[in-house]
Amino acid sequence: MSTNLAEVETGTERRVVAVIRGVPTSDGAGVKLTRVIGQRALPDLDPFLMLDEFGSEKGADYIGGFPDHPHRGFETVTYMLDGRMRHWDNKGNSGLLVPGSVQWMTAGSGLVHSEMPEQEDGLMRGFQLWINLPAKDKMCAPRYQEYAPDKIPVAKPAPGVSVKVIAGEVAGTKGPIGGVATDPTYLDISLEKGAGFSHRLPKEHNAFAYMFEGAGMIGVKEVEKQQLAVLSQGEVFSVTAEAAPARLILVAGRPLREPVTKYGPFVMNTPEEIHQAIADYQAGRL
Template sequence: MSIRPVLETRRARPTMEGAGVHLHRAFGFTDPSECDPFLMFDDFRGERPSDYMAGFPWHPHRGIETITYVLAGEVTHGDSLGNSGTLGAGDVQWMTAGSGILHQEMPRGNAKGQMHGFQLWANLPSSLKMTAPRYQDVKGKDIPEITDDDGTTVRVIVGEFWGKRGPVDGIAADPQYLDVSIPPGVKKTIRIDTYRRAFAYVFQGSAFFTDAAAPQGVLLEKEVMGEEVNIRDLSGNRTLVRFGTGDEITVQAGEEGVRFLLISGAPIEEPVAWHGPIVMNTQEELRTAMMELRNGTFIKPQH
């Protein structure tokens, strides 16, 4: 067995998307090879409806898959294929945009006005860029949840883990998407397929992600959003942890425990031509997509 080294930790950066949704972006719109096959990861949460109610009005996608995971509040959605629905707390939607889709996503808070969710973009290989669009909506009650003897709990959203398989299937990146909760002070080793690119995103509590080179925990950047931080600090709320190669990670939960997403997938290693919500392989394919948006041929007939 080999423990994956920690390549980097960094805090998600505040940004604004859609019609004015305040969110934090862990990665995206910089180096698409960094987390290949994943392109972008956003954490959208708020206590005030004004931070998220404007939502994400109608917009196109092509060449990618988007994964939305809701923890609090709701997200209503609709698309150009006539699909519509509502994602509640614990629910997941995996949308394969493929050849092209227009959709909208509108967040709503819970009774206390709280909204929290994540959106991950996964790239599609060139052979599937123009595949037929499809949705997979999964209710929280249908997502397997496993609790180990030490109190560690894992929700298996995609892929297989500890003998359970997540309900989302047929995804090009063949990913594993886990929601992991580890009790205070517990040290846990988690297996990851050697051939997958992997990252963790901490959103509650804190932890050390240890390896042989850094037995006391990962090093955070000395400067995060203009503030000095302890370079031996634990990886805490809104921290992205990128791993190198190996077949397992080791996590030491902090005094409040930790909850994080652990996501991995097989890298595609193809050229990326990216403009906003459209991700293709060449600039010519991007130009074609933009032309089709203008002349009304972006949405392809479904047979």
């Protein structure tokens, strides 16, 4: 449910309990990234394991892409803002991610895939989010939910507010992503100067907001560009763009509260399961 700020029913406000700034890193074949979740200041936020922001107009920063690599035990969400990325995997799946498109990949029992840019220069910008799977689903069959920009609905819940609904529901507009164990919300929120937006989230879900253009007030806390706000438990998330336009992603999901054992591209519950994942990959069984 989403409403104008003035129309929000009473409920526990979600406060900003920590503000995190990403750190520069590289991954794949030298792709330059900003790691926001998955760094020392914020190792994870159950069920979220990693959030990377990538963005550069220099081809040298991304041209190496992400050659063949394995995954098991979690989900990857790639949201392209600008640029073109081709993906392929060893199950015969392939596709092209273009500006505004989303790929929600459930690695499950495992696959080997690659993500390679289809451009040598120009702006490449977007996010990759890793979401944990519950123990009962870690060995499920891999699957993709991939949507072109015109399949991502846009809600207009209040004056000066535009929301791309990837997962969840805003003002009666439902996102296309479904059947995900953590019941996620994933919104791309654009605010004109002076506009405000309020959204109800399941009280028990963990949530964060990442400001990637402009700055805004989340509750009583100002969050600047390239800052992530870790949100308290609660029912109502509110943001306003007071001085200038702003754009942010709001992401929430049901925490799993299970043991997490990570080793590179494998995320399982025990060290023994990690050893098995490595052995399966080395034997070509993913």
